[in-house]
Amino acid sequence: MPSSYQAPKRGDFIRETTVSQSADTNLAKDTATVQKLMDMKGGGVFTVRPEDTIAEAVVILRDKRIGALVVADETGAMQGILSERDIVRKLAETPGQTLPQTVSENMTREVVTCAPGDPLVTILQRMTEGRFRHMPVVADGQLVGIVTIGDVVNFRLKELEHEALQLKQMIVG
Numbered sequence: 001m002p003s004s005y006q007a008p009k010r011g012d013f014i015r016e017t018t019v020s021q022s023a024d025t026n027l028a029k030d031t032a033t034v035q036k037l038m039d040m041k042g043g044g045v046f047t048v049r050p051e052d053t054i055a056e057a058v059v060i061l062r063d064k065r066i067g068a069l070v071v072a073d074e075t076g077a078m079q080g081i082l083s084e085r086d087i088v089r090k091l092a093e094t095p096g097q098t099l100p101q102t103v104s105e106n107m108t109r110e111v112v113t114c115a116p117g118d119p120l121v122t123i124l125q126r127m128t129e130g131r132f133r134h135m136p137v138v139a140d141g142q143l144v145g146i147v148t149i150g151d152v153v154n155f156r157l158k159e160l161e162h163e164a165l166q167l168k169q170m171i172v173g
């Protein structure tokens with residue numbers, strides 16, 4: 001029997017569409033790494049000693065226009081990280097008595113680090129989940145740089161601008 005017209009049912013028109021890129025795929029694991037970011041911004045890291053005072057640390061933070069210092073001992077071994085957040089917290093807890101305190105009394109000792117080969121997408125995830133904005137870069141046990149959440153966002157913006165330009169050039173021909 002010839003089949004008569006049937007009204008379309010739910011699901012008849014599910015099309016196989018191409019899926020636009022997600023944030024994950026945009027921060028492509030093979031292209032955007034910590035190393036690539038460091039090639040762009042350089043690898044210098046400002047450090048303080050655990051026995052330095054907060055008064056000394058805030059001068060460096062101001063002069064270098066940065067938000068955190070890696071704390072390293074005389075051998076260069078990383079002992080912690082001191083961020084402006086730690087200082088602000090202590091200023092509220094010990095008003096008028098914070099500046100003479102030592103860095104070691106105020107730093108975070110358990111430092112989350114990354115490696116040059118780490119994809120930037122995982123750096124963003126770790127920073128977001130851990131609620132911190134700085135991550136020292138360690139290679140073969142040596143401190144080789146520091147990345148901030150601002151660096152990662154900035155890097156991604158530049159990549160997007162470059163991709164947009166390439167697309168425009170493809171369209172214009």
Ligand code: AMP
Pocket residue numbers: 067068081082083084085086107108110111112113131132133134135136
């Ligand atoms: P931040 O947002 O980086 O200024 O820091 C917020 C808090 O996290 C402060 O207590 C810092 O000492 C701490 N912190 C910053 N970076 C790290 C890191 N990579 N690993 C562990 N703690 C951190």
